[in-house]
Amino acid sequence: MKKSVLCAAAFTMLFGFTVAGGAMAEDKGPAEMTLTTEAGKKPAVFPHAAHQTSDKVSCDDCHKNLDVKKMATDKDYAHNEGCKACHKELGADTKCNTCHPKKKKAIEGC
Numbered sequence: 001m002k003k004s005v006l007c008a009a010a011f012t013m014l015f016g017f018t019v020a021g022g023a024m025a026e027d028k029g030p031a032e033m034t035l036t037t038e039a040g041k042k043p044a045v046f047p048h049a050a051h052q053t054s055d056k057v058s059c060d061d062c063h064k065n066l067d068v069k070k071m072a073t074d075k076d077y078a079h080n081e082g083c084k085a086c087h088k089e090l091g092a093d094t095k096c097n098t099c100h101p102k103k104k105k106a107i108e109g110c
């Protein structure tokens, strides 16, 4: 009895993972992100969806050829190898406020 319950649980888990794996292949992630380092001094806006629809970049350019986690949290990597380096290479905007828009003076809800 116990054994068959365990087997059923194992099957459910396996099946669950298969379904989740299938769904992940379709997952495009968030459309917009705000990226910060641990210090959080200069958040960057990242229009993920705009990069996905751009014909200049592919998923693999970032997700295979770069370290997306590092690109989202490490200043030097984001500037020298990730975001800014690619912008420079492809002639996209490299002005600071492209990625770090100036804070609005009035903070909503404060």
Ligand code: HEC
Pocket: 026, 027, 028, 029, 030, 048, 051, 052, 057, 058, 059, 060, 061, 062, 063, 068, 069, 070, 071, 072
């Ligand atoms: C210009 C670079 C870039 C491109 C192009 C890009 N992504 Fe991302 N993607 C990122 C970054 C950066 C993150 C955030 C990673 C983090 O916070 O750890 C992310 C996050 C994600 C996530 C959330 C889960 C995760 O891995 O953190 C998914 C899912 C995802 N991307 C799918 C895609 C798909 C599918 C495409 C192509 C249609 C794509 N991305 C194109 C940079 C990119």
Ligand code: HEC
Pocket: 035, 044, 045, 046, 047, 050, 051, 054, 055, 056, 057, 061, 062, 066, 071, 072, 078, 082, 083, 084, 086, 087, 090, 092, 093, 098, 099
């Ligand atoms: C692999 C190349 C590549 C990487 C990596 C990349 N970008 Fe871009 N990005 C582009 C290109 C190309 C454009 C211009 C869009 C176009 O011309 O299709 C762009 C446009 C933008 C824009 C302006 C969108 C607009 O409204 O015009 C922002 C903001 C931006 N990127 C932020 C980032 C940030 C932040 C990162 C890192 C997390 C990043 N990008 C990583 C290639 C890249």
Ligand code: HEC
Pocket: 035, 036, 037, 038, 039, 040, 041, 042, 043, 044, 071, 072, 073, 074, 075, 078, 079, 083, 084, 087, 093, 094, 095, 096, 097, 098, 099, 100
């Ligand atoms: C193409 C996008 C892009 C451009 C252009 C860019 N940055 Fe960044 N920057 C990032 C990303 C992504 C990070 C890491 C996540 C974060 O903290 O915003 C970062 C991090 C930083 C940090 C670290 C903040 C902290 O919390 O420690 C500073 C400071 C900074 N950038 C300043 C600048 C300045 C000054 C310029 C112009 C000379 C510039 N950046 C241009 C994307 C960019």
